[in-house]
Amino acid sequence: MEDKKQKLLRNIILGLAGFTVLIGIGYLLFTWNQPINSPLDLPTNSPEDNIIATTSGGDTDSQEPEITLTPTMEPVCGAPPSLNLLVSGVASNDYLYGLADAIRIVRVDFQTKQISILALPRDIWVDIPGLESRGIEVGKLNQAYFYGSEGMGYYSGSGFGSGLLAETVYENFGFRADRYLAVNLNSFRNIIDTLGGIDVYLANDVYKKEYEEPVLFLKAGSYHLNGKQTELLARHRINIGDLGRINHQTIILKALAVQFLSPTGIAALPSLIDQLKSNVQTDLSPADISQLVCLAGMLDHEQDIRYLSLPEDSMTEQMVFDPARGINTAALVVDKDIITQLITEFLIE
Numbered sequence: 110m111e112d113k114k115q116k117l118l119r120n121i122i123l124g125l126a127g128f129t130v131l132i133g134i135g136y137l138l139f140t141w142n143q144p145i146n147s148p149l150d151l152p153t154n155s156p157e158d159n160i161i162a163t164t165s166g167g168d169t170d171s172q173e174p175e176i177t178l179t180p181t182m183e184p185v186c187g188a189p190p191s192l193n194l195l196v197s198g199v200a201s202n203d204y205l206y207g208l209a210d211a212i213r214i215v216r217v218d219f220q221t222k223q224i225s226i227l228a229l230p231r232d233i234w235v236d237i238p239g240l241e242s243r244g245i246e247v248g249k250l251n252q253a254y255f256y257g258s259e260g261m262g263y264y265s266g267s268g269f270g271s272g273l274l275a276e277t278v279y280e281n282f283g284f285r286a287d288r289y290l291a292v293n294l295n296s297f298r299n300i301i302d303t304l305g306g307i308d309v310y311l312a313n314d315v316y317k318k319e320y321e322e323p324v325l326f327l328k329a330g331s332y333h334l335n336g337k338q339t340e341l342l343a344r345h346r347i348n349i350g351d352l353g354r355i356n357h358q359t360i361i362l363k364a365l366a367v368q369f370l371s372p373t374g375i376a377a378l379p380s381l382i383d384q385l386k387s388n389v390q391t392d393l394s395p396a397d398i399s400q401l402v403c404l405a406g407m408l409d410h411e412q413d414i415r416y417l418s419l420p421e422d423s424m425t426e427q428m429v430f431d432p433a434r435g436i437n438t439a440a441l442v443v444d445k446d447i448i449t450q451l452i453t454e455f456l457i458e
Contacts, residue, residue, distance in 0.1 A: 144288075144392035145385075147267035149275050151285055184219035186403035192217040193456070195275050195286035197254055198343070198358075199293040204390050206261065207293065209254035209274055211343065211358050214284055216456055219400070222407050225415045226362065227455050228355045233448075234429055234440040235281045239264070239273070245433045249440055253277035254291075271390060282449045284456070288397065291390040297343075298336030299388065303380050305373050306335050307364035309342070315357070316347040323347045351441075352421060359416045366410040378402065417455060423447050 184190050194215040201207030212229040231251035240246070243263050245256060257264035257273025266272045271289035278284050292300070301307060310331045316323040326341060334342065343361055346354035368374045374381075382398060385391065393401075408414065424441040431438050 142394050142396045144394050146390055146392050147269075147272075148392040149272060149286060149289060150267045151275060151279055182220040185222060185407065186219060186400045188219040188400040188404070190218070190220050192219070192397070192401075193285065193287045195271065195278065195284075195289045197271060197274060197289070197291040198297065199254065199270070199291050200344070201293050202295045204259065204270070204291065204293055206258050207255060207270070208251040209270065209291070210251055212250060212274070213362075214278070214286070214452070214455075217401065217404065219404060222404065223413045223415070224404075224408070225417065225455060225458070227417045227452070228359065228419070229278070230351050230355060230419065230424065230441050232351050232426075232439070232441045233424070234442050235277055237273070237277050238280045239266070239276065243433075248431060248433060249438070250274075250277065268392065269390070281445055282452050284452050288393050289391060290393065294340055296384065296388040298340055299384060300381065301334070301336035301339045301365075303377050303384065304365070304368045305377075306333050307339060307361065307368050308333050309360050309364050311360070315342060315345060317341060317345045318347055352418075355418060359418070362416060363410070363414075366408075366414055369405065370408065370410050419443075419448065419451060423451065 194217065196211075196213040196215055197209040198211030199207040200210040208231070210231050212231055214227050214229060216225045216227075218224070229250060231249060233250045234247065235250050235253065237245055237248050237253050237256065240256060240263055243256075245263070248256070253276075254270035254274040255261065256270075257266075257268075258270040264270075264273045266276065268275065268289055271291050275286045275289055278286070308331070311327055311329050313329050314325060315327040317326040318324070326345065332338075339361055343358050344354070345357075349356075382402070385393075385398065386395075424443050426439060427442045428437045429440045429442065430436075
Protein backbone atom coordinates (compact mmCIF):
# COMPACT_ATOMS: atom_id res chain seq x y z
CA MET A 110 0.00 0.00 0.00
CA GLU A 111 2.84 2.33 0.91
CA ASP A 112 4.51 1.71 -2.48
CA LYS A 113 1.32 2.74 -4.27
CA LYS A 114 1.13 5.95 -2.24
CA GLN A 115 4.78 6.73 -2.96
CA LYS A 116 4.27 6.06 -6.68
CA LEU A 117 1.17 8.25 -6.71
CA LEU A 118 3.05 11.05 -4.91
CA ARG A 119 6.01 10.69 -7.26
CA ASN A 120 3.72 10.83 -10.30
CA ILE A 121 1.97 13.93 -8.93
CA ILE A 122 5.34 15.64 -8.33
CA LEU A 123 6.59 14.66 -11.79
CA GLY A 124 3.34 15.86 -13.32
CA LEU A 125 3.57 19.21 -11.55
CA ALA A 126 7.24 19.54 -12.53
CA GLY A 127 6.41 18.78 -16.13
CA PHE A 128 3.56 21.26 -16.11
CA THR A 129 5.84 23.93 -14.62
CA VAL A 130 8.45 23.27 -17.32
CA LEU A 131 5.80 23.56 -20.02
CA ILE A 132 4.60 26.86 -18.58
CA GLY A 133 8.22 28.10 -18.45
CA ILE A 134 8.86 27.07 -22.05
CA GLY A 135 5.60 28.67 -23.15
CA TYR A 136 6.45 31.90 -21.33
CA LEU A 137 9.94 31.93 -22.86
CA LEU A 138 8.56 31.38 -26.35
CA PHE A 139 5.97 34.10 -25.78
CA THR A 140 8.49 36.67 -24.50
CA TRP A 141 11.50 35.68 -26.64
CA ASN A 142 10.67 38.14 -29.41
CA GLN A 143 8.91 40.70 -27.21
CA PRO A 144 10.70 44.06 -26.69
CA ILE A 145 11.78 44.61 -23.08
CA ASN A 146 10.32 48.16 -23.16
CA SER A 147 7.93 49.93 -25.53
CA PRO A 148 9.14 49.72 -29.15
CA LEU A 149 9.79 52.76 -31.32
CA ASP A 150 6.95 54.04 -33.47
CA LEU A 151 8.75 55.39 -36.55
CA PRO A 152 7.66 55.26 -40.20
CA THR A 153 8.68 51.95 -41.75
CA ASN A 154 10.99 51.83 -44.73
CA SER A 155 9.42 50.92 -48.05
CA PRO A 156 10.73 47.67 -49.57
CA GLU A 157 12.49 49.71 -52.27
CA ASP A 158 14.63 51.39 -49.62
CA ASN A 159 16.25 48.06 -48.76
CA ILE A 160 17.05 46.92 -52.31
CA ILE A 161 20.59 47.43 -53.56
CA ALA A 162 20.37 47.43 -57.32
CA THR A 163 22.35 48.59 -60.35
CA THR A 164 21.33 49.33 -63.90
CA SER A 165 23.29 47.54 -66.59
CA GLY A 166 23.49 48.39 -70.29
CA GLY A 167 20.40 48.76 -72.43
CA ASP A 168 18.73 51.69 -74.10
CA THR A 169 18.65 54.79 -71.92
CA ASP A 170 15.28 55.67 -73.45
CA SER A 171 13.64 52.40 -72.38
CA GLN A 172 10.96 52.68 -69.74
CA GLU A 173 12.17 49.78 -67.59
CA PRO A 174 15.95 49.63 -66.98
CA GLU A 175 17.43 46.20 -66.50
CA ILE A 176 17.94 45.48 -62.80
CA THR A 177 20.78 43.36 -61.46
CA LEU A 178 20.50 42.51 -57.77
CA THR A 179 23.76 42.66 -55.83
CA PRO A 180 24.57 39.30 -54.19
CA THR A 181 24.31 39.35 -50.42
CA MET A 182 26.00 37.29 -47.73
CA GLU A 183 24.07 35.09 -45.34
CA PRO A 184 23.57 36.80 -41.94
CA VAL A 185 24.99 34.99 -38.91
CA CYS A 186 23.35 34.17 -35.58
CA GLY A 187 19.88 33.80 -37.10
CA ALA A 188 19.71 37.60 -37.26
CA PRO A 189 18.45 40.04 -39.90
CA PRO A 190 21.09 41.43 -42.29
CA SER A 191 21.59 44.51 -40.10
CA LEU A 192 20.32 46.33 -37.03
CA ASN A 193 20.35 50.11 -36.48
CA LEU A 194 20.55 51.14 -32.82
CA LEU A 195 20.13 54.56 -31.23
CA VAL A 196 22.20 54.57 -28.03
CA SER A 197 21.97 57.31 -25.41
CA GLY A 198 23.92 58.01 -22.25
CA VAL A 199 21.53 59.82 -19.92
CA ALA A 200 22.96 62.41 -17.50
CA SER A 201 20.80 61.26 -14.60
CA ASN A 202 20.69 58.42 -12.09
CA ASP A 203 17.19 57.46 -13.27
CA TYR A 204 15.11 57.77 -16.45
CA LEU A 205 12.38 60.08 -15.16
CA TYR A 206 14.25 63.15 -16.38
CA GLY A 207 17.66 63.72 -17.96
CA LEU A 208 19.56 65.01 -20.95
CA ALA A 209 21.13 62.61 -23.44
CA ASP A 210 24.72 63.76 -23.07
CA ALA A 211 26.18 60.91 -25.14
CA ILE A 212 24.42 59.99 -28.39
CA ARG A 213 25.56 57.29 -30.80
CA ILE A 214 24.00 55.67 -33.84
CA VAL A 215 25.21 52.10 -34.19
CA ARG A 216 24.98 49.89 -37.26
CA VAL A 217 25.34 46.18 -36.53
CA ASP A 218 26.03 44.24 -39.73
CA PHE A 219 25.32 40.53 -39.32
CA GLN A 220 26.52 39.85 -42.87
CA THR A 221 30.01 41.35 -42.76
CA LYS A 222 30.21 40.73 -38.99
CA GLN A 223 31.14 44.32 -38.22
CA ILE A 224 29.85 47.13 -36.01
CA SER A 225 30.07 50.84 -36.88
CA ILE A 226 29.51 53.53 -34.23
CA LEU A 227 28.93 57.18 -35.18
CA ALA A 228 28.90 59.92 -32.53
CA LEU A 229 26.34 62.71 -32.78
CA PRO A 230 27.31 65.79 -30.73
CA ARG A 231 24.69 66.60 -28.12
CA ASP A 232 24.77 70.34 -28.96
CA ILE A 233 23.63 70.06 -32.60
CA TRP A 234 20.76 72.51 -33.15
CA VAL A 235 17.75 70.64 -34.53
CA ASP A 236 14.03 70.83 -35.17
CA ILE A 237 12.17 68.89 -32.47
CA PRO A 238 8.94 67.43 -33.91
CA GLY A 239 5.52 67.07 -32.32
CA LEU A 240 5.82 69.52 -29.40
CA GLU A 241 4.51 72.69 -31.03
CA SER A 242 1.61 72.79 -28.56
CA ARG A 243 4.21 73.01 -25.77
CA GLY A 244 5.92 75.96 -27.43
CA ILE A 245 8.87 73.75 -28.41
CA GLU A 246 9.99 73.55 -32.03
CA VAL A 247 13.78 73.71 -31.86
CA GLY A 248 16.55 72.88 -29.42
CA LYS A 249 19.77 70.98 -28.89
CA LEU A 250 19.76 67.32 -29.81
CA ASN A 251 20.16 66.24 -26.19
CA GLN A 252 17.09 68.28 -25.22
CA ALA A 253 14.93 66.06 -27.44
CA TYR A 254 15.55 63.21 -25.00
CA PHE A 255 14.78 65.46 -22.02
CA TYR A 256 11.52 66.77 -23.47
CA GLY A 257 10.45 63.20 -24.23
CA SER A 258 11.31 61.81 -20.80
CA GLU A 259 8.53 60.39 -18.67
CA GLY A 260 8.78 63.04 -15.99
CA MET A 261 8.16 65.88 -18.48
CA GLY A 262 5.00 64.24 -19.82
CA TYR A 263 5.25 66.12 -23.13
CA TYR A 264 5.66 63.18 -25.52
CA SER A 265 2.74 60.93 -26.43
CA GLY A 266 4.70 58.43 -28.55
CA SER A 267 6.36 55.27 -27.31
CA GLY A 268 9.85 54.99 -25.86
CA PHE A 269 9.72 58.25 -23.85
CA GLY A 270 13.02 60.13 -24.21
CA SER A 271 14.50 57.62 -26.64
CA GLY A 272 11.31 57.77 -28.70
CA LEU A 273 11.38 61.54 -29.17
CA LEU A 274 15.15 61.49 -29.72
CA ALA A 275 14.71 58.83 -32.42
CA GLU A 276 11.97 60.89 -34.10
CA THR A 277 14.19 63.97 -33.95
CA VAL A 278 17.17 62.23 -35.54
CA TYR A 279 14.88 60.73 -38.20
CA GLU A 280 13.16 64.04 -39.04
CA ASN A 281 16.42 66.02 -39.23
CA PHE A 282 18.86 63.51 -40.73
CA GLY A 283 16.86 60.56 -42.07
CA PHE A 284 18.36 57.93 -39.76
CA ARG A 285 15.71 55.38 -38.87
CA ALA A 286 16.56 53.46 -35.69
CA ASP A 287 15.33 49.87 -35.43
CA ARG A 288 15.91 49.72 -31.68
CA TYR A 289 17.00 52.04 -28.89
CA LEU A 290 19.10 51.65 -25.77
CA ALA A 291 19.43 54.26 -23.02
CA VAL A 292 21.88 53.90 -20.12
CA ASN A 293 21.71 56.21 -17.10
CA LEU A 294 24.66 57.07 -14.88
CA ASN A 295 23.87 54.48 -12.22
CA SER A 296 23.61 51.67 -14.77
CA PHE A 297 26.77 52.89 -16.53
CA ARG A 298 28.80 52.72 -13.32
CA ASN A 299 27.42 49.27 -12.50
CA ILE A 300 28.27 47.91 -15.95
CA ILE A 301 31.87 49.14 -15.67
CA ASP A 302 32.24 47.67 -12.17
CA THR A 303 30.66 44.36 -13.22
CA LEU A 304 33.31 44.10 -15.92
CA GLY A 305 36.02 44.69 -13.33
CA GLY A 306 36.85 48.18 -14.63
CA ILE A 307 38.48 49.24 -17.89
CA ASP A 308 42.00 50.09 -19.03
CA VAL A 309 42.53 53.39 -20.87
CA TYR A 310 45.40 55.46 -22.19
CA LEU A 311 45.01 59.25 -22.10
CA ALA A 312 47.26 61.27 -24.38
CA ASN A 313 46.57 64.53 -22.52
CA ASP A 314 45.75 65.69 -19.00
CA VAL A 315 42.07 65.60 -18.06
CA TYR A 316 40.49 68.34 -15.95
CA LYS A 317 37.28 68.56 -13.96
CA LYS A 318 35.46 71.59 -12.55
CA GLU A 319 35.48 72.50 -8.87
CA TYR A 320 34.01 75.81 -7.72
CA GLU A 321 33.92 76.91 -11.39
CA GLU A 322 37.68 76.37 -11.73
CA PRO A 323 39.48 73.65 -13.72
CA VAL A 324 41.23 71.13 -11.47
CA LEU A 325 43.49 68.30 -12.66
CA PHE A 326 41.60 64.99 -12.59
CA LEU A 327 43.94 62.59 -14.43
CA LYS A 328 47.42 63.25 -15.77
CA ALA A 329 48.26 61.90 -19.20
CA GLY A 330 49.07 58.20 -19.01
CA SER A 331 47.58 54.72 -18.58
CA TYR A 332 44.88 53.95 -16.01
CA HIS A 333 42.60 51.19 -14.79
CA LEU A 334 39.31 52.93 -14.00
CA ASN A 335 36.31 51.86 -11.94
CA GLY A 336 32.74 52.88 -12.69
CA LYS A 337 32.77 56.24 -10.92
CA GLN A 338 36.13 57.25 -12.40
CA THR A 339 34.94 56.29 -15.88
CA GLU A 340 31.79 58.36 -15.41
CA LEU A 341 33.87 61.43 -14.55
CA LEU A 342 36.06 60.90 -17.62
CA ALA A 343 33.01 60.47 -19.86
CA ARG A 344 31.27 63.63 -18.64
CA HIS A 345 33.97 66.27 -18.21
CA ARG A 346 34.68 68.67 -21.04
CA ILE A 347 36.79 71.35 -19.31
CA ASN A 348 39.22 72.94 -21.83
CA ILE A 349 38.18 70.45 -24.57
CA GLY A 350 34.51 71.19 -25.28
CA ASP A 351 31.89 68.73 -26.42
CA LEU A 352 33.98 67.36 -29.31
CA GLY A 353 36.85 66.64 -26.91
CA ARG A 354 34.41 64.87 -24.60
CA ILE A 355 33.24 62.76 -27.53
CA ASN A 356 36.87 61.68 -28.02
CA HIS A 357 37.07 60.64 -24.35
CA GLN A 358 33.82 58.69 -24.71
CA THR A 359 35.24 56.91 -27.76
CA ILE A 360 38.31 55.92 -25.72
CA ILE A 361 35.92 54.48 -23.12
CA LEU A 362 33.88 52.61 -25.76
CA LYS A 363 37.03 51.03 -27.18
CA ALA A 364 38.13 49.97 -23.69
CA LEU A 365 34.65 48.55 -23.04
CA ALA A 366 34.82 46.52 -26.25
CA VAL A 367 38.15 45.04 -25.16
CA GLN A 368 36.76 44.19 -21.73
CA PHE A 369 33.49 42.78 -23.08
CA LEU A 370 35.40 40.35 -25.31
CA SER A 371 37.89 39.35 -22.58
CA PRO A 372 37.53 36.21 -20.39
CA THR A 373 36.38 38.50 -17.55
CA GLY A 374 33.72 40.05 -19.77
CA ILE A 375 32.49 36.70 -21.04
CA ALA A 376 32.24 35.39 -17.46
CA ALA A 377 30.22 38.49 -16.53
CA LEU A 378 27.76 38.08 -19.43
CA PRO A 379 24.87 36.59 -17.40
CA SER A 380 25.04 39.47 -14.91
CA LEU A 381 25.38 42.05 -17.70
CA ILE A 382 22.38 40.65 -19.58
CA ASP A 383 20.36 40.74 -16.35
CA GLN A 384 21.34 44.40 -15.90
CA LEU A 385 20.40 45.10 -19.51
CA LYS A 386 16.91 43.71 -18.90
CA SER A 387 16.31 45.37 -15.54
CA ASN A 388 18.36 48.57 -15.35
CA VAL A 389 18.66 49.78 -18.94
CA GLN A 390 15.83 51.20 -21.05
CA THR A 391 15.68 49.36 -24.37
CA ASP A 392 13.26 47.81 -26.81
CA LEU A 393 15.67 45.02 -27.64
CA SER A 394 14.04 41.62 -27.17
CA PRO A 395 15.70 38.57 -25.60
CA ALA A 396 16.08 37.26 -29.16
CA ASP A 397 17.87 40.49 -30.22
CA ILE A 398 20.18 40.29 -27.21
CA SER A 399 20.97 36.65 -27.98
CA GLN A 400 21.89 37.56 -31.55
CA LEU A 401 24.13 40.42 -30.41
CA VAL A 402 25.89 38.19 -27.86
CA CYS A 403 26.36 35.57 -30.59
CA LEU A 404 27.93 38.16 -32.92
CA ALA A 405 30.15 39.55 -30.15
CA GLY A 406 31.88 36.18 -29.90
CA MET A 407 32.95 36.49 -33.55
CA LEU A 408 34.40 40.02 -33.39
CA ASP A 409 37.95 41.29 -33.26
CA HIS A 410 37.70 44.54 -31.30
CA GLU A 411 40.45 46.18 -33.37
CA GLN A 412 39.36 45.17 -36.86
CA ASP A 413 35.60 44.67 -36.69
CA ILE A 414 34.43 47.73 -34.70
CA ARG A 415 34.67 51.21 -36.25
CA TYR A 416 34.36 54.45 -34.25
CA LEU A 417 33.47 57.53 -36.30
CA SER A 418 32.71 61.20 -35.67
CA LEU A 419 31.23 63.93 -37.82
CA PRO A 420 33.91 66.16 -39.39
CA GLU A 421 34.51 69.26 -37.31
CA ASP A 422 34.24 71.46 -40.42
CA SER A 423 30.64 70.27 -40.90
CA MET A 424 29.59 72.12 -37.71
CA THR A 425 29.85 75.73 -36.56
CA GLU A 426 29.46 76.84 -32.95
CA GLN A 427 27.10 79.80 -32.72
CA MET A 428 24.95 81.59 -30.17
CA VAL A 429 21.31 80.87 -30.98
CA PHE A 430 18.07 81.87 -29.30
CA ASP A 431 16.16 79.10 -27.56
CA PRO A 432 12.52 80.27 -27.52
CA ALA A 433 11.37 77.50 -25.16
CA ARG A 434 13.78 78.69 -22.45
CA GLY A 435 13.94 82.35 -23.50
CA ILE A 436 17.74 82.46 -23.53
CA ASN A 437 20.67 82.63 -25.94
CA THR A 438 22.73 79.44 -25.86
CA ALA A 439 25.84 78.07 -27.57
CA ALA A 440 24.96 75.35 -30.08
CA LEU A 441 26.44 73.54 -33.07
CA VAL A 442 24.75 74.70 -36.28
CA VAL A 443 24.96 72.26 -39.18
CA ASP A 444 23.94 71.96 -42.81
CA LYS A 445 21.35 69.20 -42.46
CA ASP A 446 21.79 68.04 -46.05
CA ILE A 447 25.51 67.48 -45.46
CA ILE A 448 24.93 65.59 -42.20
CA THR A 449 22.18 63.51 -43.82
CA GLN A 450 24.57 62.56 -46.63
CA LEU A 451 27.32 61.67 -44.15
CA ILE A 452 24.94 59.44 -42.19
CA THR A 453 23.72 57.80 -45.40
CA GLU A 454 27.32 57.00 -46.35
CA PHE A 455 27.92 55.68 -42.83
CA LEU A 456 24.98 53.26 -43.22
CA ILE A 457 26.06 51.82 -46.59
CA GLU A 458 29.83 51.60 -46.13
